[in-house]
Amino acid sequence: MRKILVISILCFFAFNLFAQKGTKETKGTKETVTFQTSAQCEMCKTAIEKELTYTKGVKKAVLNLDDKKVTITFMNNKTDATKLKNIIAKIGYDADDIKADPEAYKNSPQCCKKAGDCKDH
Numbered sequence: 268m269r270k271i272l273v274i275s276i277l278c279f280f281a282f283n284l285f286a287q288k289g290t291k292e293t294k295g296t297k298e299t300v301t302f303q304t305s306a307q308c309e310m311c312k313t314a315i316e317k318e319l320t321y322t323k324g325v326k327k328a329v330l331n332l333d334d335k336k337v338t339i340t341f342m343n344n345k346t347d348a349t350k351l352k353n354i355i356a357k358i359g360y361d362a363d364d365i366k367a368d369p370e371a372y373k374n375s376p377q378c379c380k381k382a383g384d385c386k387d388h
Protein backbone atom coordinates (compact mmCIF):
# COMPACT_ATOMS: atom_id res chain seq x y z
CA MET A 268 0.00 0.00 0.00
CA ARG A 269 2.82 2.36 0.90
CA LYS A 270 4.47 1.69 -2.46
CA ILE A 271 1.44 2.94 -4.30
CA LEU A 272 1.51 6.12 -2.27
CA VAL A 273 5.18 6.71 -3.07
CA ILE A 274 4.56 6.09 -6.73
CA SER A 275 1.64 8.45 -6.88
CA ILE A 276 3.67 11.15 -5.11
CA LEU A 277 6.47 10.65 -7.63
CA CYS A 278 3.99 10.85 -10.46
CA PHE A 279 2.61 14.05 -9.01
CA PHE A 280 6.06 15.64 -8.95
CA ALA A 281 6.90 14.40 -12.41
CA PHE A 282 3.67 15.84 -13.71
CA ASN A 283 4.38 19.17 -12.05
CA LEU A 284 7.82 19.35 -13.64
CA PHE A 285 6.32 18.59 -16.99
CA ALA A 286 3.61 21.21 -16.56
CA GLN A 287 6.18 23.83 -15.57
CA LYS A 288 8.24 23.10 -18.64
CA GLY A 289 5.13 23.51 -20.71
CA THR A 290 4.40 26.98 -19.41
CA LYS A 291 8.01 28.04 -19.81
CA GLU A 292 7.96 27.37 -23.52
CA THR A 293 5.30 29.88 -24.30
CA LYS A 294 3.66 29.69 -27.65
CA GLY A 295 4.48 33.25 -28.59
CA THR A 296 2.53 35.50 -30.88
CA LYS A 297 3.09 36.91 -34.30
CA GLU A 298 4.63 40.35 -34.39
CA THR A 299 5.38 42.63 -37.31
CA VAL A 300 8.16 45.21 -37.38
CA THR A 301 9.41 47.59 -40.04
CA PHE A 302 13.00 48.84 -40.27
CA GLN A 303 14.60 51.44 -42.47
CA THR A 304 17.45 49.73 -44.31
CA SER A 305 20.21 50.90 -46.63
CA ALA A 306 19.29 48.52 -49.45
CA GLN A 307 19.91 49.91 -52.96
CA CYS A 308 18.86 47.39 -55.54
CA GLU A 309 17.18 44.10 -56.33
CA MET A 310 20.28 42.26 -55.17
CA CYS A 311 20.15 43.88 -51.74
CA LYS A 312 16.47 43.07 -51.51
CA THR A 313 17.10 39.40 -52.27
CA ALA A 314 20.04 39.18 -49.87
CA ILE A 315 18.13 40.71 -46.97
CA GLU A 316 14.91 38.81 -47.58
CA LYS A 317 16.77 35.52 -47.97
CA GLU A 318 18.81 35.99 -44.80
CA LEU A 319 15.72 36.88 -42.79
CA THR A 320 13.54 34.15 -44.23
CA TYR A 321 16.11 31.56 -43.11
CA THR A 322 16.21 33.05 -39.62
CA LYS A 323 14.55 31.02 -36.88
CA GLY A 324 11.16 32.43 -35.95
CA VAL A 325 10.73 34.61 -39.03
CA LYS A 326 7.51 33.98 -40.91
CA LYS A 327 7.80 36.57 -43.60
CA ALA A 328 10.23 39.26 -44.75
CA VAL A 329 9.50 41.74 -47.51
CA LEU A 330 11.69 44.64 -48.55
CA ASN A 331 10.18 47.53 -50.43
CA LEU A 332 12.80 49.15 -52.65
CA ASP A 333 10.80 52.37 -53.02
CA ASP A 334 11.31 53.40 -49.42
CA LYS A 335 13.97 50.76 -48.54
CA LYS A 336 11.90 49.55 -45.65
CA VAL A 337 11.80 45.92 -44.68
CA THR A 338 8.69 44.49 -43.03
CA ILE A 339 9.24 41.36 -40.98
CA THR A 340 6.66 39.09 -39.42
CA PHE A 341 8.09 36.87 -36.68
CA MET A 342 7.17 34.76 -33.66
CA ASN A 343 8.09 36.79 -30.58
CA ASN A 344 9.12 33.71 -28.60
CA LYS A 345 11.79 32.77 -31.13
CA THR A 346 13.43 36.09 -31.92
CA ASP A 347 13.06 39.83 -31.34
CA ALA A 348 13.41 43.14 -33.16
CA THR A 349 16.98 43.77 -31.96
CA LYS A 350 18.16 40.36 -33.12
CA LEU A 351 16.58 40.93 -36.52
CA LYS A 352 18.25 44.32 -36.88
CA ASN A 353 21.59 42.75 -36.03
CA ILE A 354 21.09 40.09 -38.68
CA ILE A 355 20.57 42.80 -41.31
CA ALA A 356 23.62 44.72 -40.05
CA LYS A 357 25.71 41.55 -40.13
CA ILE A 358 25.21 41.15 -43.88
CA GLY A 359 26.18 44.75 -44.58
CA TYR A 360 23.07 46.93 -44.37
CA ASP A 361 21.80 49.48 -41.88
CA ALA A 362 18.64 48.64 -39.97
CA ASP A 363 17.20 51.65 -38.17
CA ASP A 364 19.69 52.61 -35.44
CA ILE A 365 21.96 49.60 -36.01
CA LYS A 366 24.68 50.38 -38.52
CA ALA A 367 25.92 47.93 -41.14
CA ASP A 368 28.83 45.72 -40.20
CA PRO A 369 31.82 47.50 -41.83
CA GLU A 370 33.46 44.26 -43.00
CA ALA A 371 30.30 42.87 -44.58
CA TYR A 372 29.56 46.25 -46.14
CA LYS A 373 33.03 46.46 -47.66
CA ASN A 374 32.55 43.05 -49.24
CA SER A 375 29.13 43.74 -50.73
CA PRO A 376 28.93 44.35 -54.51
CA GLN A 377 29.62 47.88 -55.77
CA CYS A 378 26.00 48.50 -56.72
CA CYS A 379 24.97 47.75 -53.17
CA LYS A 380 27.01 50.49 -51.57
CA LYS A 381 25.06 53.42 -50.30
CA ALA A 382 24.45 56.18 -52.80
CA GLY A 383 27.42 58.50 -52.67
CA ASP A 384 29.88 55.72 -51.91
CA CYS A 385 29.54 54.43 -55.44
CA LYS A 386 30.04 56.26 -58.73
CA ASP A 387 27.44 54.10 -60.45
CA HIS A 388 24.61 55.60 -58.42
Ligand SMILES: [Cu+2]
Pocket residue numbers: 306307308309310311312378379380
Ligand atom coordinates in the same frame (compact mmCIF):
# COMPACT_ATOMS: atom_id res chain seq x y z
CU1 LIG B 1 22.33 46.04 -54.17
